[in-house]
Every structure is written in C-alpha cells, then in structure tokens.
Amino acid sequence: MNTHGLEAKPLNVSDIRKDFPIFSQPDGKSLYFLDSAASSQKPLQVLNAMDNYYCTTHANVHRGVYRLAEQATELYESARGKIGRFIGAPNPSREIIFTKNATESINLLSNSLSRGTLKRGDVVVLTEMEHHANLVPWLIAKEQLGIEIRYIMVDENGYLNLDNIDEVLRNAKILSITLASNVLGTINPVSQLAELAHKNGAIVIGDGAQFVPHVATNVTALGVDFLAFTGHKMLGPTGIGILWGKSALLDSLPPFMGGGDMITDVTLDGFSPNELPWKFEAGTPPIAEAIGLGAAIDYLENLGMDRIREHELELLSYGIEMLESNFGENITIHGPRNINDRGGVISFDFKDIHPHDISQILDQSGVCVRAGHHCAKPLMRHLGVAATARASFHIYNEQSDIDALIDALAKAQAFFG
Amino acid sequence: MNTHGLEAKPLNVSDIRKDFPIFSQPDGKSLYFLDSAASSQKPLQVLNAMDNYYCTTHANVHRGVYRLAEQATELYESARGKIGRFIGAPNPSREIIFTKNATESINLLSNSLSRGTLKRGDVVVLTEMEHHANLVPWLIAKEQLGIEIRYIMVDENGYLNLDNIDEVLRNAKILSITLASNVLGTINPVSQLAELAHKNGAIVIGDGAQFVPHVATNVTALGVDFLAFTGHKMLGPTGIGILWGKSALLDSLPPFMGGGDMITDVTLDGFSPNELPWKFEAGTPPIAEAIGLGAAIDYLENLGMDRIREHELELLSYGIEMLESNFGENITIHGPRNINDRGGVISFDFKDIHPHDISQILDQSGVCVRAGHHCAKPLMRHLGVAATARASFHIYNEQSDIDALIDALAKAQAFFG
Amino acid sequence: MPGLEDLYREIILDHYKNPRNEGEFPTPPAIKAEGHNPLCGDELTVYVILEGSVIKDIRIAGQGCSISRSSASLMSVAVKGKTLQEVDRLLSIFKSMMSISTNTSGETEAVDPVEYSERELGELIALQGVVKFPVRIKCATLSWNTLVQALEDRAS
Amino acid sequence: MPGLEDLYREIILDHYKNPRNEGEFPTPPAIKAEGHNPLCGDELTVYVILEGSVIKDIRIAGQGCSISRSSASLMSVAVKGKTLQEVDRLLSIFKSMMSISTNTSGETEAVDPVEYSERELGELIALQGVVKFPVRIKCATLSWNTLVQALEDRAS
C-alpha cells in the first residue's frame, strides 16, 4: 500500500493510479475516466480486502458461535465503526446502518417516517436540485399520505434561492436536502439551513452521496439528524449504502423491512424489534461490501480528505478554465462560478451538439463522461435542457484527463460542425 | 475452471474443494464447514468474475453512453438472463429483479401488495415453519393494515399438516410459503399447494432461499407467482437477492422504493414508473454482485443441479445414520424421516447440552455448525426448544466432514457428560 | 470497437441537421402522444393526422440527440401517406432490425424477428449501425414507440 | 485461539449443572421480568422479592446455554441480600469486565470502565474468560439485563 507522503503535499496521482487496475486496460488504450460522480473506480486495496475476507473468513454474521462466524461479525462490525468515525458519528456502533445504496437509505427514512411521524397535510421541504433518490421516495409518501412537498428553488447562478426561506420552512416537519448537487456541483449551506429547520421543529436529512466521498464530513458540525450516502461513489464496492442517524431518532422510528436479525422476538402474532443498528438491517447484510467499504475509507483517510478536496479544486479550476478558453461561446457551464462552492463536477452544454452525441464521440478517444438527465429531471427542466454532459473527478484524475477531454470535444465540434 | 466430468458421475469433491480457497486456512488447520444453510462459501470463479469486472469494466449501469458503461450494463443484464434461465423463468429480462437479499425480495412484495392489493381483513396464509424473512414482513402488514394471518401448522414428523388445508386457504388473498425449511429440511409440496391456492384466487409466493441453491428449480413447474431467493447461499457474493415474478403481476404492482433508474419521468409533483424490471430497482444496483452471482450459476450448472442433489442426499443419509448410531437416545434429529423429502440440513438436539455449547466445543475441532433459533422462533416453540444445533451441506462437503462432526460431538459429550 | 461511421451515417447527419416534418398540429384534428427516453430525458411529441386508415400527415416536436431526431425524421418520411397496415409492417421490420442485441443488452422487448428485404426498409436502413451501440437503441426507437402510443390512444 | 478452559471454568460448569435459586415466585409479592437473547432465542425470567431497598430473595427460570445459566446462577448468589446500591455497583463492575471488546464486537453498550478489585467480584470472576468469545457475552449479560429490567419496571 502506498503511504502517499505527508499531509501538506499534493496528491501523487501517478502513484495512486498504480493502485487502480482499471487504468491498465486490456487493449492498452488510455482511459480518461471522468464519471466518478456516477460511480468511482476501486483500488486494489478494496478488492483485496473483500477477497481476503471471502478466502479466509466468510460466514454469516451475528448468529454463529464458531470462530469464522465470530471473526466475520467482528470484521463487519468494525467496518461500521470505521465508517462512523469517518463522518464523526458520536456513537458509530448504534448509529450507522448498512443499506444497499443511498437510495435505500432515503427510502428507509421516508417509509419509516410515513408510519407514525408524517400525517396528511404535513410539510416536507426538498430542493429543486435533488437527485431522484431524494425526490421519488417523498413523492411516494405524498401519494400515500397526502403530505405537502415544498421546494427550495434554484437561482440562475446554480445556488439555492433562500430569499423566502423562512416561509418555505414554516411548519416543516422534514427538510431533506443534498449536501452537493450531482449536476451543478453546488455545495449547499446545509448547516445554516439545518439550524433554521430545527428552529421550526423539523427533522433534517442530508443526502451526502456526492459530498462524503470528496469533502471531510462531520455530522455534528453539519447539524443534520440523518445522513445518507453510498459506497460505490467513494472507492467502495457496489451493493452497499449507509444511513447515519441520531440514536434517539432512530430509536423512535419503526423498522423498515422485516426479517432475520432485526427482531428480538417473533411469535405467530407479532414481533418486537431488535436494538440499534440491527433493527434496520433485515436479512443477511452486505458483509463483504461493508469490509470493502472499510478498506476504501482507510485508503481515503490515508490520503487525507483535505488533500483530496484541494486536488479536486485544482482540477475543477483547470477544467473550467480550459473549457471556457477553448470553446468560449459554444459552451455553457452550469453551476456556481465560485469553485469553492462546488464539488468536483462540471456539467455543460455544447452548442448544437446533444450530450449523447458528445459522450459517444468522446468515448472514441477513451474519454468517459456521462450524458443525460443525471436522475435530476426537475433540475433539467429548470435549466431548460433535456440532458447535459458531465465530467467529474476523483483522486485518480489529473490534468491530462482534462486535456484529453478538450481534444475530444474539439473533434466532436469538427464532426458535427 | 474444472469441468468435473460427465453428467452421471458423482461430484468430485476433492477437485471442487480446490476451487474454494477457504479450505486452505492460513493456520493450516482443517475446516469442516457445515453451515452452508446460513451462507455458502464462494469458489475462485466467482471472486475472479467480480475482480475482473472491477479491474476492467466498472462503471455505473443503464445511463452511460460510453463503452465501459455499456459493457457494465451488458454484463449486469446478462447476469439477469442467466439467473432467469436457471429457474426456468419465461421472460428473464422483464421478470428477474435484483434486490439485496431474499429478505428484501419478500419485503418488496409485502410492501407493494399492501398498497392496493391487500385490505383490512384480507387473509394471508403462511406456515409455522417460515423463516422470519417470510413472517415479519407480513406481521408488519398486519400491524399497518389489519390483515389476518393464518398458518399451516407443522405436524410431529416435520411435515405441514394439510388435514384442514381447504379451510385454511378459503378466501386467502396470498399464500407465502418456503420451498424448503432451513431448520427441518422439509421440502414442501408447493406445486400442490399453489394449485389449491390458485383455485381460491390467491397469489402464491415461494421462499426459495434454501431450495434454489440445492435443487433444480423451474418456476413454471412449481406453479408459484413469485419466487424469492438469495445469492450468498448459492456460491454467490453477499449483497444480492432475487425476486422472480410473473410479468403481469409485477406490472400491476406499485414500485417499492423510489429513486434513480426506476422512473420514466419525475416532476416536482409526481413521477411515472419505469418498465420492468427496473421499476423495482431503485438506485445503483449491486452490479458486481450480479456478475458474481452469474458466475456462481455457471459453476452450479457446470456441475449439474441433479448431481448436486444426489450428492447432498448421500451426505444427508450418511449424516443421519452416523448421528443416530453414535448417539442413539442422546440425540433428537428434527424433520422428516424420509430423506427424499428433505434438503441438506440436519437440525438436532443433544441431551443436556445446549446448542451454543455444542457449537463452541465443535469449533475447537474446526467443525462449524450453527446454534440458535435459525430465525424461526415460532417453529422453535413448536419444537419445544429455544435453539437447535444445525449441520448443513453444499457441494464441497464430504463424508469426512460428518466424521469430524461425530468425533467432535463425542468430545462435547465427554466434556459435559 | 465499432467506429463512429457505423453510427453516424451521412443520411443520419442530414436528417439530424435538416429534420423533415418538424412542428406541431392542432389537436384535433390531429392525434398526439408524448414519448420519454428514460435514459437521457429526451422528450418527443408525435402528431398524426389520420384519414380513414391512412396517415395523411405527421409532425414531430421535441428535443433529442442525433439518433433520436434523425430516426424521428426518417420515420415521419417513411410513414407519411401509408396505411396503418403498412405502418405496422414497417414497425415490425424496424424493431426487428433494432433487436439484434435484445438478449444481452438492457432492451426488454423480445421481438420476433421478421423477414424483410432491404428495399422495404428504404432510408431507414441508415439506422442499422445503431444496434452496435445498445444504449442508443432506445434513442432510435423512441419516435416509433411514441407513434404506436398515439395510434393506440386513439383506439381506446 | 483462546481455549475452552478459558470459557468453561469449573465454577461455571458447577453453576450450570447445579443452578442456585432456580424456580419461580408468585407475583406479587415478587416483581419479574423476561429477557431474550435475540442471537439464540434463549429466554429467562427473573423474579425478585424486594424488601425496602434490599433484594430479599431472587429466583430464575428459563432455558439457556451453560454460560447464560451459570451467569444467572452466579448473579443470583451475588445479589441476594444486597441493597440496590450494592447491586448497582456490582452491575457496573460486571459490565465493565464484559466490555473489554466492546468496540470491535457486536456489543453496542458503550460501558464506562469502572475501577474494581477482584475481591469485589467474588465468584463472578469465573466469567472473565467470556470476553474472549464475543458472541457469548450476550449469554453472560442476559440475566443481569433482565434483573435491571425488573427493577426498572417496578420504578415506572
């Protein structure tokens, strides 16, 4: 494993890339992977942690008395601790719940809150820039319960419009908001909004899917009551998501799914739920995936989240500068101009070339960017487009990725010009 | 990869074991793993399929235009096809839904059926031998909707008592039943029950968690409408489960979770769901896990499910014979006497030694058996015990595992005697 | 790896840049339907003027990528003036051409392959290369599915 | 790997085979609580007869493994005749002894470690080896948690 030098130094990307086998493509071609906001690549350390587990220790957790089962349980539970400490959770062993992805984390909340907390007419506040994962669960609750959904709208600079925020939050029961937009990059003033929402007595849920993988996170400083995020965007495997919540709130909510491990007792007539966190983990959990995510967190912490953020800011400013200087009027870049308010995501529109076609042509040069609505259709309508192209970064990206993007865009322009 | 000889020949277990790295324990000690009913071990072929995917092809599925994303989508979707064909699904590409485990598969149904199909007073029929995964979801529905749950009881030989089955099924809206008990081993007459239930107009759900990994399965022959099972018990990774359902029924059900990939359109006011199967797959799915499960199915099919069943029947009859001849009156073996009615599971009680203590002492000899209520507390009450010890088999087990079990049990007897 | 020229044939670029039958019709007399490509958010509205069982005229409005828009434009030319029966036949042929990778890709429609001659396809054959790019198949079939939708809505 | 002798001390086997204070009391005058070990299904009922703030007598009924039953038996001996304050102290000491692996195992109770002498523990020290077998900690603490439950239920 690399140790990647001292705290203050910039990331050594060429060392980092050696840990990511995907950059040695079988056909020998270069891969310019600019789609980490959809899903990041995985270092060998993560794959090895899972393989080691399967090759030496695998057994189902929590119920076995024998050594393998006990060790598997210990590995699984210590991943929980690691993830909790990574986001500054006061009590990881009770407050970190493993789900399958960020989407399940939010559905767990919307479902559980719909069974007791939310009533017809209650107000849930979202924003216009939410990912479908933080829209559809509430739209389902609206369908079922008749709650009212209010939105904090987005202004022309890609920020939340907070002019009438007091009114929007008035009587709100829940504020559920993304920490960073997967389209605009916008990093929202969540701690400020959480404070306002709490004054109104609302529960505050943060969608950290695009934030936790890139920026040092502390749930207490953020001031949220719940935080959802996902393993595969932070160097971890697919198949695992996380929900953090304050113990007292988690204790007060009914379980989401029913099954093994989430009960204290079951009779033919009823059941009593288990303690936290297992109350919310029905059935065999993603054991290897939790262990893999633990290794991903070791890897991120070893690099240092502050250095990672610095690195992404550099790429961001280089990327925006290069796009604008090369394509000027032909390109529209969405989101805040101040890069300090942004995550490592650049969504853009190219004059007269549809994002699908851009992505297809870029792919011929080995440049991977996403094209589409990015699961944020309401935001797309706000932007007045059906789709955008999006380049996004993680630790293994470097300026040459952006240079390749620029070259390939020039080719696309020539092709469709 | 081994090809393991011709169709008719018995399994070559020593060849098979070479594919399972866990049997080469780092401390060089022998591992007698008799807990596959909790979770099976994984062959290298499965681990390699996932590693290859992560090392060459990983990208998020369904939304990317570039080659990696397209190939990832193709691998993911072709795993769906493979799994569908493995259980004889008429239309795999629409009817196979990936979940995180069998528990989610059943919760998906109980939740979705609770939003339109089931009404207060409606009857859901279960059996007394269900795993909590097929009890608690319905107990939650009972709490929420006020449905009535009826049970098919278990008789003194470990079979379902079908004496009054017409009465039990009368007016039933749903029959949800395990294909094979994880405690008794009992293989239930599901196709017969499905026919009866259908005559009453009920929907039939099969819990195949303990069946599909061991016995050739054809959903049409079974006559069920839905089938839930789980990857980690069938040589696949953790973090993936399956729900198969008839297209027409799946089409008629509302989605379970909301988020990316499960929608056609989303506005600030509402959403329209996607086509099957994606309507039920919210958020980033377990991509690598689906691919790993596909490789597990290749492995099982390569051996042949009929040979696997033969192999397990042999172990079962040897195991029961050895336990009874060695411990006679001191041991009680639960479940049917006719091994053809059983899966590869032997639950037993040992006179005056608690299963926890048995499992602990067996572990000292490297013998792994499960001790506990096996997530079937109502069945435990029926058996009049708090817990049992359980030995269970898969393809890598052989007579020497049973011999080790017998030796270790003799030690436990001496220790507590 | 299939090349760009497989996808972006000259006919396609021409129909993309100069879409035929673009626009709207008042409803009635026209019937219309809206289609979404859930993968990218493209939206398309198809307006049809039926006279008996003949598609008298057709217009297409909306946004889309080169494949989706050129396919819509090609479709509009192909179906205009045709009887519903002829359109049905064209649809089967087109879907058949697009379904080559049905089983491995994310496409769900199990299409029975249809025997057809290239002559029957006419300019539509320019879209043949799309099957090598499975994600784009949805772009190419969007307008056809929307047309079917419009005709079905009318029926019900 | 820790050996069996760490777990199954002689005192434990003795209390397992000859459990002290086994049985039931009528309620009232006794107070009672039921405890479950969710991991294995073991169930246990603790009956307590309080006189003022002294545990005058205690009985334990139920099923369990050697660790759970011997721990219950040892507990019953340890708390009988003690004041609630003394029992509180014993409980903290016992939990402290059991919490050595709190952070790595599945145990959730974050117990503040307590200073104590071995003399204070008395025979309870026989259960010290259980911490090397994290899954069994729940077996050892079940009776104590159930006792606490009984005393709390009374309070409310």
Ligand SMILES: Cc1ncc(COP(=O)(O)O)c(C=O)c1O
């Ligand atoms: C009969 C039965 N059903 C359901 C399950 C649940 O499977 P999972 O824990 O993978 O959801 C199990 C396994 O624990 C089982 O044995």
Ligand SMILES: Cc1ncc(COP(=O)(O)O)c(C=O)c1O
């Ligand atoms: C802001 C945001 N929230 C939620 C999600 C959902 O994550 P997942 O698909 O892993 O559930 C994503 C990623 O797609 C996202 O970008």
